[in-house]
Amino acid sequence: MKNAVIMSRVSSEEQAKGYSLDVQLDQLTNHCKKNNIYVVKHFKEDHSAKDFNRPEFQKFLVYAKNNKQNIDLLLVTSWDRFSRNITDSLVMLRKLEKLGIQVQAIEQPIDMSIPENKAMLALFLAIPEIDNDRRSIKIKGGMRGALKAGRWCRSAPIGYRNTRDHENKPIIVPNEKAEYIQFIYREMAKNTNQTTIREKLKIKGINIPKNTICNILKNSVYMGKIKVPELGNEKELLIEGKHKGIISEKLFYKVQRVLDMNKRQRNITHYKTQREELPLRGLLYCSKCNCKMTGSPSKSSTGGKYYHYYHCNHCHNERHPADKVNTTLDEILNDFKFTKPTKTLYNEFVKSILNAVEKDDKKDLNKSKSELKKIKERISKLQDLLVDGKIEYENYENTMIRYSEIKQKLELKIGESDIKDVEFKNWLKMGFNELTIIKKLYDKSTVGQKQEIISSIFPDKLRI
Ligand SMILES: [Zn+2]
Incomplete structure (x- = not known):
């Protein structure tokens, strides 16, 4: 029988939308019952998942360190409950693995014993977010647009x-x-x-x-x-x-x-001399004070040999041996290797998302088209009213201006819908194709190129 810590999380914003901790707790306990997993502890959190500097998660970390023999699993319902930040997630997964704890999202299972599968995590975290962003902009835009x-x-x-x-x-x-x-x-x-x-x-x-x-x-x-x-x-x-x-x-x-x-x-901070030993200099952020870390060689106490360190020059509280950090990053990049099955899975995934997006856009487009048809009918009716002398010219003019504006906006929207579609699709497809060969690219690169690669695939602040 396995022991699990279960974790539920909603941000206050999500709570307002009706997501609840209780539903997650139900799902998690049911899953454990079904799979014969013993629940050791439950952490619940009402905090957004920007990073792991969340009160309950920090409590969990302390608990995990003290009770690592008794914990096999950390269970969440979906990966975005764990974190919304891919870089932080990968680093945290490694930390927990070292404690013998495996993280699983019960709705989005990934077999983490196969390292390459971690690339799937990036999908689960990144793509639903894109989709959600599009949706929430649409929905909220409509609601508050009426207010404002x-x-x-x-x-x-x-x-x-x-x-x-x-x-x-x-x-x-x-x-x-x-x-x-x-x-x-x-x-x-x-x-x-x-x-x-x-x-x-x-x-x-x-x-x-x-x-x-x-x-x-x-x-x-x-x-x-x-x-x-x-x-x-x-x-x-x-x-x-x-x-x-x-x-x-x-x-x-x-x-x-x-x-x-x-x-x-x-x-990217450009240093006069690029050091092979410190490719992450100027890219790493201090986890204590959130400032950019620098790096430098320092002579060992016995003299002779140089060791390289990344360190924070602001709060002076963080200092890491460079080779250790570099290895961690190498390992993370290695996880982005795509096997044939993951590639297939990825393609299926993208296809289903594109279909959903397409359906959405089609609905939108159809709505705009029918609105355009209606407004054109109104315009011609309005003209009839004027010709038949059933409406004052002033009224006619004001209404006509209003109708014309609506008509123009709709025509612009319909005209641009094709362009946006193609761009979004290409972007989805290209992004991941590039990721599949990222480690090869990285190994061959100069320090400057390495920095560009890192900062482009990990747009969030990189903390170790
Ligand atoms: Zn610092």
């Missing part, structure tokens, strides 16, 4: 001017500077240097400060959206604005990707 009016109420950003619409409510409309905004976005999408963009603008006769360009490039108002900032438990939201966008959503997101990529490259 989708109007930009402050002074208009460059490229727009403040005015009032037919309902006499404040709205922003593009002005003569809108073309410069389009120019800036188009250049940035080509990854043109921002100084060069400014120079090109000067030739066109307009001087825009560097900081302003940065702000312009991040402002979603230009694609016709209004950002509703984070509030309490509610995440930041983007809602459809009442105003017209100057650039397309596609261009906006393309630019965000370019900016992200540039930022990642800047984030």
Whole structure:
């Protein structure tokens, strides 16, 4: 008979959505009964799973260290209950393995005795999240969009001017500077240097400060959206604005990707001398104070030999032998080897997710199409009313403006739906193909390349 610690977790945000600890507890105890597993202890937590610095999880770790002989398993319902962070998860799995504890998600079983299977964990953690993100943006966007009016109420950003619409409510409309905004976005999408963009603008006769360009490039108002900032438990939201966008959503997101990529490259601290022994220098974060760690060689006390260490220069509380850390990372990368069965499984998985997404998008598209049909019918009815003299011209005009705006938005949405689809699919497919050969790539790389690989596959802070 195996002994298990069971763990349930909901964040306050999830709780508000109706997820409950009791349901998880029921599922876990039933599973244990069925499989003849003895439950030693239950930890329940109402904390988000950004990292393992959660009160109950820390209590569990202390308990696990003191009782490791009596624990074979840590059971959760699904992997996102364990952690939402793939890097942290892989490191934590290793820590627990060393204590003789195996982690299992009962709804998403993975045979962890086969190291390659750990790659599946990345799927379970990463992909449902993408899907959830898309869903929650849609659902919440709709709900809070009704609350928030989708109007930009402050002074208009460059490229727009403040005015009032037919309902006499404040709205922003593009002005003569809108073309410069389009120019800036188009250049940035080509990854043109921002100084060069400014120079090109000067030739066109307009001087825009560097900081302003940065702000312009991040402002979603230009694609016709209004950002509703984070509030309490509610995440930041983007809602459809009442105003017209100057650039397309596609261009906006393309630019965000370019900016992200540039930022990642800047984030890597470049040292004058790259040391083979310290490939993770400038990438590791201190688990005590969350600052970037550095690394250096130090002479052994008996003299002669040099040993390399990663250490925190801020709080001075963390110091790890470099070879140990490097090995851990090598092991983690090794787990990303894909066997034939995992590859097949992965493809099936992606297919099912794509199908679900496709269904969603199709539903959306069909809805937009039927809305468009309806609005066109209304427009022609409205015209009939005017021709038959059954409506005042002023009323006609106001309603017509409203209908035309709706019609335009729907047409734009329908027109862009194809593009977004293809991009999302390619991204899903490509991402994992690259992961399958990552260790080979890594071993052959220079220190600089190694750093780029690490920072691109582990976007979260890397802590050991
Ligand atoms: Zn520190």
